[in-house]
Amino acid sequence: MSDARRRPPSSTDVAALAGVSQKTVSRVLNGEPYVTDEVRERVLAAARELGYRRNTAARALHLGRFHRIGVASIGSSLYGPSSLLVALERQARQIGYAFAVAYAGEGAGVTNAVESLLAQGVDALVVSDPIDPIDGGQELRIDPDVPVLSFRPIPGLAGPRVVVTGASGVEAGRQATEHLLGLGHATVWHVAGPHRWPAARDRARGWREALAAAGAAEPPAQEGDWSPASGYAAGQVLAADPRVTAVFVANDDMAIGVLRALAEAGRAVPEEVSVVGMDDIPAAAYLSPPLTTIRQDFEAIARHGLALLAAEIERSPSEHSDPAEPAEPAEPREPAEAGEPREPAGLPPHLVVRRSTAPPAKP
Amino acid sequence: MSDARRRPPSSTDVAALAGVSQKTVSRVLNGEPYVTDEVRERVLAAARELGYRRNTAARALHLGRFHRIGVASIGSSLYGPSSLLVALERQARQIGYAFAVAYAGEGAGVTNAVESLLAQGVDALVVSDPIDPIDGGQELRIDPDVPVLSFRPIPGLAGPRVVVTGASGVEAGRQATEHLLGLGHATVWHVAGPHRWPAARDRARGWREALAAAGAAEPPAQEGDWSPASGYAAGQVLAADPRVTAVFVANDDMAIGVLRALAEAGRAVPEEVSVVGMDDIPAAAYLSPPLTTIRQDFEAIARHGLALLAAEIERSPSEHSDPAEPAEPAEPREPAEAGEPREPAGLPPHLVVRRSTAPPAKP
DNA sequence: GTGAAAGCGCTAACAC
């Protein structure tokens, strides 16, 4: 006997070995009551012996829930998105969800990523760092039945089950700018991220708002692509302009490029020009000079966001076959308007002051 | 009627709407033959109208395969691991697999991550950047029935279904060292990654072998933890030693710290000290000075590795219920020895020369 | 060419 069995052991096998019914095995595994300690032990022993593992497919099939959260993230190793991903996974596992990732490339990538996640079966989605569709690209549309978490309002993404929690880029831009203004600079220049990224627009908005609030002039913003190379290019432009004494750069990588361009142009940081970055990458403290930057608490953001998302999943009447239920009327919740809607109550970022910022030189 | 149905449409619903049997729907969806074009169209239309999506749980339940690959990666936003992850996901999706990730923390983290992946159901595992168990921690043990891909031989991880493809760290260490030796340096110092990381040991090994091959003395290696902070500490030690003229640093982040320490100590790079990093992070070209480093082709590594893994998955006799099969005898393949076994035929890394390296100063 | 029936492994009713 013992024909080379290839399929993993099932709960029936465990039941047979333990000499109980299959249902009892199920009870033990789910920690349900009404099982003798003695039987429980026997079942557990049998399961261990067989190397039994619950078949999640069967479970999901019956429950209609996958216990899996899908994350569409930008396909890059940028520090911010990667850190957020790690934090999200940790939190997801903590609250009992498996974690699927699909990276988006440029353009319609987010849509493809979301499609791929939906196809494999997830209970909810996290849209981590979407970028706007390129011209002609279709807008992100998600099945309204699937709960979605995003970290800022996403143009075109609305629906009854969309939850938003903030990694407030606006606040970050504001803090950076106010720090420089507070040091006495007449105004602050800005090297922005790509305009197609909502996160980049947020930071720029915070910068703009802080300038306006202080009555400072708004210089034209340079736009980069998050890379040191693009920061270097922007930095060359800024270095050539003697009026520039303070710069807020939308991420640390670009700030590295800016720092280098300033160094090459012989403009001392912070004596002649102050620079603030954003992200607080591990290298930030070891640049020349160590970089003043803005730091976000990704762990907190992930925890908060996934808690909301889990609640939204639970809200689903996944109780099936209750045909005579009170038929609550569709209940539309906050029909989000198009455009750039409400700012979510975000987790505040945090300014880390190092040596790249100082009061402006006395003329 | 039309009771608020919460469950997504099933193939039965599609069948009903199209006026065919459920089986026919299945045929159409799987592209099987023996379906009239007319019926096919009708089914497709019905599916589209209902927003039908195949239930992967039911499919997996029947097939005994999940069409999902699980990746245990190190929980950090280090450039190397993140880049590899992105490449792996892209490739996995390309060949039709969903992608689950579990990050490992320190210590027994890898085991937990693997456990979590196995629990959720995956057809194969990728163990991306494992680190050795801390003292007393248990070794990584994986169900021998699950194909596993790793990028270098992992001590303690062996089994009939383990496939290894290389991101040859040894070769990288060799190249870096030979480059510096070739420039005329008497010997090369090394700032290694944490010894518990096999990847760090590989790079150190390449360094050591290149020194030995050239008959150069082997200075003591400094050990960092991949962070710029640890590179800075190591750099301070090196900067204080006048014999140091060339350093191979195991990753670019630490190299940033080394550069800073050298700068603070007034030791010019590359005039007095040459530095080679590894990873070619985007910032590498914009450091002061731009960093000579070693670059790996993660896309190629991922493609090659996943192709091997997919083949290993197929090799599985997932053809079930064929009790009278020729019962091929277990066929043990390369019983990998303990220790640090065979070096896999790896994808070669690639030296990128920038301005942080130069011949030694004439004394 | 198409359909009917069985069963994958699990959980929820409902007996006993």
Added chain:
DNA sequence: GTGTTAGCGCTTTCAC
């Protein structure tokens, strides 16, 4: 306390 039964949505024989 425990077992029996049914059924989740799909794919696979096997009829027709």
